[in-house]
Amino acid sequence: MRVGIAVFPGSNCDRDAMYAFKHNGVDEIEYVWYSARKLSKFGLIILPGGFSFGDYLRTGAIAIHSEIFRELPNFVRSGGYVIGICNGFQMLAESKMLPGFLLRNKNQRFISKMVDIRIERNDTVFTSNYKIGEIIKMPIAHTTGNYQPIDAKDIGDNIVFRYVDNEGNLTKSGNPNGSYDNIAGIIDNSGHILGLMPHFERVSDEYLGNYGVGIIRSFIDNLE
């Protein structure tokens, strides 16, 4: 299973993702430039955080018209997996590969801090190494992370990660950006496309905390 990390002009978490996956035993991994048209050698594509194309127009809005993005639906149809982190999640929503949309944070500000995240599903290839209800710490760093579903009654089953307060409860105070129902990350109905605002790649070693290792290990255990 080869992993590709998409690189757009303005991506700035591509190297963090490379480090996190390599550090956790993934050796078959390489960067993929946004103009790539062929993804068939990969099993997983990471859409990293950053400010693709300056986030001009809207977050992720230019990136989704690049060659690699036009190939992504085919890639998923033929069995590929995609993880969008932060800006990558914004791209997946903008392209409608994931339902819903991301608005500016309710408080209008760029928020960079550690947050508590509760695992809502562990029946996905990305989260099987966690327990349901387990609370992990991950950093967020975004201005546009206020997730809103298109149809609130349809989103329940797609929720994988939720923001909680430091007692583990779904409260307003535990919700950093105003997201509907404290949503921090969702998966599509096929189980192949995961999008999340928190940067698990920044907590995937013994120095910064290994809360995000579970996502990488789950994927390896399920797919290799």
Added chain:
Amino acid sequence: MKIKIRVQFKDGVFNPEGDTIKRTLNKLGYKEIRAVSIEKTFVLDVDDAHYDEKRIGTIANDILSNPVIESWEIVK
């Protein structure tokens, strides 16, 4: 020919930016301001010989706006 495309949030989409401006105006004493919304206007300089309103509409709908949350109109 210059074509203007105006893009705005649809009704019901919470716009934190407009809301912050509204609250600030209210705080400064402009209590009559009930809501502030922000629109974007794109100005496209189009080759007259190849102007096609349908193509401009496609640009507005597929690229310049996100139709899930935004509406657009061509302003002449």
